[in-house]
Amino acid sequence: MKLTSEQIAFFKDNGYLVLEGVLDKELCAQARDRMWTSLPENCQLKRDDPNTYTGPFKEPDILDDSMHTRLGYRWQLREVSTEPLFINLMYNPELCGIAEQLLGEGTLRAPTVGGQAMGSEGPAWPGGPVDPAINEGVRGFYCTLPYGDKPQEPDYGHTDGHPFNLGVVGVVHDVPPGGGAFKVWPKSHRRLYPTFQMQYDQPRIPFYKRMPSYKGIIHSTAYIDEFERIMKDTTPVDCWAKEGDAVLWHHRLAHMAGHNYTDVIRQAVLYDFCRTDLDTCRMDPPQENMWRDWSDELGKNNDTYSAEFARSQRLTD
Numbered sequence: 474m475k476l477t478s479e480q481i482a483f484f485k486d487n488g489y490l491v492l493e494g495v496l497d498k499e500l501c502a503q504a505r506d507r508m509w510t511s512l513p514e515n516c517q518l519k520r521d522d523p524n525t526y527t528g529p530f531k532e533p534d535i536l537d538d539s540m541h542t543r544l545g546y547r548w549q550l551r552e553v554s555t556e557p558l559f560i561n562l563m564y565n566p567e568l569c570g571i572a573e574q575l576l577g578e579g580t581l582r583a584p585t586v587g588g589q590a591m592g593s594e595g596p597a598w599p600g601g602p603v604d605p606a607i608n609e610g611v612r613g614f615y616c617t618l619p620y621g622d623k624p625q626e627p628d629y630g631h632t633d634g635h636p637f638n639l640g641v642v643g644v645v646h647d648v649p650p651g652g653g654a655f656k657v658w659p660k661s662h663r664r665l666y667p668t669f670q671m672q673y674d675q676p677r678i679p680f681y682k683r684m685p686s687y688k689g690i691i692h693s694t695a696y697i698d699e700f701e702r703i704m705k706d707t708t709p710v711d712c713w714a715k716e717g718d719a720v721l722w723h724h725r726l727a728h729m730a731g732h733n734y735t736d737v738i739r740q741a742v743l744y745d746f747c748r749t750d751l752d753t754c755r756m757d758p759p760q761e762n763m764w765r766d767w768s769d770e771l772g773k774n775n776d777t778y779s780a781e782f783a784r785s786q787r788l789t790d
């Protein structure tokens with residue numbers, strides 16, 4: 474499958490693209506089996522009983538481990554990251570072909586079967602997110618349990634702080650609207666990209682035990698101001714999807730794993746496509762041409778897209 478000029482134009486303008494049927498359904502099924510068999514036998518969450526699906530996790534199901542987390546409404550399995558099944562699911566010929574069309578032929582860095590999984594080294598700093606420094610496979614299998622009668626919460630996005638070129642959310646089970654498949658703030662990539670100090674990285678304050686007040690990622694004032702404007706002036710798009718669909722997204726796009734107000738568990742496998750030259754160009758400042766590190770085909774695309782196409786991408790404004 475090759476992306477059409479309209480699909481590329483939409484991605485360029487909005488920073489995301491929903492693709493139908495780009496994951497092997499048999500592998501999706503095997504991935505779900507792997508997820509469920511990771512649970513201990515005495516777990517209250519039971520695959521064959523949807524009445525147990527609603528979160529949050531309760532004792533004794535809670536597990537606060539970066540390789541396998543069951544906390545609140547999040548169920549995240551990272552220990553599978555470099556298993557052949559998950560690499561074959563996401564780094565598949567169809568998605569790789571599409572990623573190459575966007576990033577350039579022969580530019581992709583391949584994952585490593587049996588390599589180190591994200592989460593291998595715990596959190597990035599005490600109380601912080603999982604350290605993305607190590608990641609030789611997929612990010613992991615990320616689930617969101619149904620919120621049940623949890624009061625409705627406002628949407629609030631974020632951008633990711635580690636370097637990669639093109640994100641993919643692989644949806645391995647039907648996630649209806651409101652199910653938290655993936656939520657994006659369209660066009661935010663173009664507004665946020667220039668506010669970073671570096672194209673792909675973000676500076677971090679190291680954690681010192683003897684001086685615990687400051688730690689973690691530093692955002693520029695320009696970023697904070699623009700981000701707040703985006704949260705106020707842009708309606709996020711709920712990228713609901715079917716089993717086998719995927720959402721591609723630009724590395725500077727504001728996004729979140731949406732709240733789940735359905736009765737099904739949101740089940741997705743996340744992968745970051747990286748170019749081999751990310752190692753050398755990651756420290757470059759934002760470029761005048763924000764598409765410098767993308768394919769010529771994408772860079773030169775000045776096409777438009779129809780209102781009907783935008784609707785097919787869940788964009789209604």
Ligand SMILES: [Fe+2]
Pocket residue numbers: 631632633728729
């Ligand atoms: Fe994120």
